[in-house]
Amino acid sequence: MTVLVLGGGVSGLSTAYYLTKQIPFSSISLWEASQRTGGWIKSQKNEKGIIFEQAARTLRPRSEAGANTLNLIEELQLSNDICPIYSNSAAAKNRLIFVKGKLHALPSSPISLFKKTSPFSKPLIASFLKEFSVPSKRIKDEPIYDFMKRRFGIEVADYLMSPLICGICAGNAKEISVYFLLGKLFEYEQTYGSITKGLIFNMLAKKTELPKSSLLSKMRQEKWSVYSFHSGLETLPKKIHKVIESKGVEMSLNTKCTKIEFNKKELIIHNQKNTVRKKHLFSTILSEQLAVLVRDEHPKLSTLLEKIQSVNVAIVNLHFRGTLIKDPGFGFLVPPQENLPILGVIYDSCCFEQKGDTVLTVMMGGHWFKKYFSNFTNDQQFYEIALNHVKRILNITESPLSYKVTILEKCIPQYTVGHRKTIEQIEDYVRKAELPLSLCGMSYNGVGVNDVILAAKNL
Template sequence: MKTIAVLGGGIGGLAASYYLCRSSQVTKVILLESSSRFGGWLWSTRRSDGAVFEHGPRGIRPAGAQGRNTLNMVDDLGLAGEVLPVTNSHVASKNRYLYVNGQLHRLPSGISGLLRTVPPFSRPLLMSIASEILVKKGTEDDESVHSFVSRRLGKELADIAVDSLCRGVFAGDCKKLSLRSCFPVLYKAEQRRGSLTLGLLLGSGPSPVISPGPLAQRSIKESWAQWSLRRGVESLPESITEYLQQSGRVQLHKEAAVKHISPSASGWKVHLEDGVMSADHIISALPAKALSSTLPSSCQPLIQELQNISTATVAVVNLEYDGSILPVTGFGHLVPSSEDQGLLGVVYDSVFFPQHNRPNGPTTRLTVMMGGAWFQEVFGAPETVTKEHLLAKATEAVCCHLGVTSSPSWSQVAVHQDCIPQYYLKHFQRVESMRSFIRKNNLPLSLIGSSYDGVSVSDVIFSGRTAVEELLGSGF
């Protein structure tokens, strides 16, 4: 009888449990979550008047093998009818802004945008792209995102566009983030083709093969840029939880923090506050530092590597305004660190998911994201900053950047401590070192989740699937 313990009930742990549950090789799955809810950072507030607000990810990208895999899961869970797609032709996909030198600037798009000089840039982007083909291939096995873009496309693009992008996606500093781990497609493009442009045009090597199901096929046919669910993205972990409960093969435990794990003759002893569980194998979806504090001292090299993975804290402020108050329409705007270190960007939620607005009367929903790698420097310790201060900073930004003088009719402030792992230089080596230690010592342990192989929702789900396939393939 094989028992697998899954540590962490965020989307990674739920996904791993889901794939385990679908295999006949596994007898019993125990899912342990320390908090009072499953779903982790996928967290939606549904107001009684029909409005939906996202406190974590708000849209999921359908692109690539990982995106197709998530849509296949959504299909299998019976959620296809709940999907809210946003196509590439939608105004939110075409219009994205940067706030530079006290002004909003629409990012260039289409051929005409590439041919013209568009502020805040000092020359047409096509010039940077054309000259990129002549740049020699890098010789290092990793470099910072900022260094790579400066070298291949110019410092201006790195300082403004890429700095802002890394703040929007990773809440991180592009001068510290690893190109190879944060943007593996760009790294492979240069390595395989000697050029970023040629690599993206001609392909940069094989990727996982995931056959698209009906929903994924629809996303390709209709050219989706992103999607959500009618009742918010938290519907996805809720549906997985319900599926696991109905399967009868998974024991789900909330408020079950893992204190310590120790080796046993058959695998592991998992020590909880109120008892001990036995498991033949552990799949850990815990954040790297959280896992490091539970491991036995015999795993010291692994513990050290886990503790070396840094994280960023993000304040998320949801705002609702009466009426249509935006001076522009689009996805939102990002703010480079040179403009305002503490403010990462503002997302115009009601533009791309108007279905989440309250139905009675026009409203505007915005999300202001703050802090990230600069949280401590700008706001101080996350435990000491007040929600009132963060709300004031958010509404001031909306007023200053968008010219909105009215006060929000509703707001909610959340501080997500250590929510986004920071893949610094040589992250790939750290991850390989950890997995090598696990293999060499025959530890019945799998590492999944955003600490290792990608921070997006689909990356995390796919890491759960990959770990389960490897485990079952090994005949554990």
């Protein structure tokens, strides 16, 4: 069987990796339009050896998807390269939001739920207890903001959910589907009438066994919160690339697909250099990009794929001399109602030691990129905006030793209301048309690194 994997991000690399395990004697090719694999995961060292992460930087080990990634890491013999953040560390416990000109620590333990902490007007436990008696609303889907406001009140929606969505997908909680992050809780409400009742029934139900591995056991024993690698998160895609290449996967960089034709049970796939015939295509590129490639023969499929739009994010890495963060933590997020051009700031050097210096990452734009940056023409403008806000919010007076600005264009798909239905329609079309096409990647069933790796395995 001859197959082609389209896209060399972590999703495409993982798809090729799992294909080599399932169909080891097949001819597998991978095309990547850029000069490197790894996609948005990029760990770059500056001249002083400081790591600048230009997108994703840590992985969560818990959940089925997290356990699957740990198994993959073990298979790749990368266990000794892991650098964990433990649950009792400041970086794990101290997560903040910037509201009304001040930084506020979010509740981080069961005890803190019973205390009134700013900016909340009452202890969070009050909102959770009230949820039990809130009437349910029978609907198919709704914005995650509306769901949280209905079930827990406006403060939880404004100060917990909205900044969280900014941090995860740079999106607007008032547009993102509840299924993006809280699908299970939404289904509890629809099935049992309340989230609380659903959680009780779930606790009594038989639990799904997570795949066992020594690394998973070590994670639980040592109580990891999140983790990365000593040389940055790009360690993972680099190793997958090396392994699949050693297994015979034909890697073609700087190879951009320009058109896809479906000829009965095979495909004719064009790039800027030549044309190939394949039995099956695994597309891991953004749905918007795939839509253009299939538009001529399958305009209806193209229209469905175009519904899943992505946003631009600006990343500004800042490196300062010495230790400047007075209250160590993971970082802070900014709720949209603050009307600031930054989404949040990650305290990289509080998470992982950076030679005694301070390293910060400022996230900007996302859903609001055009609103704030439509007239920007150079990196210096993004740098100045980021630095001004960091200095003001964190009371930093020093200038950075170095910095890097990265504009990630169309980097995070937005799972807006109706996303699940769109995915079902896409899958239904592919199935009925009997297309030799499989879809994977962040456009469909999860934007996180763990999500796309597990999706690749399942595919």
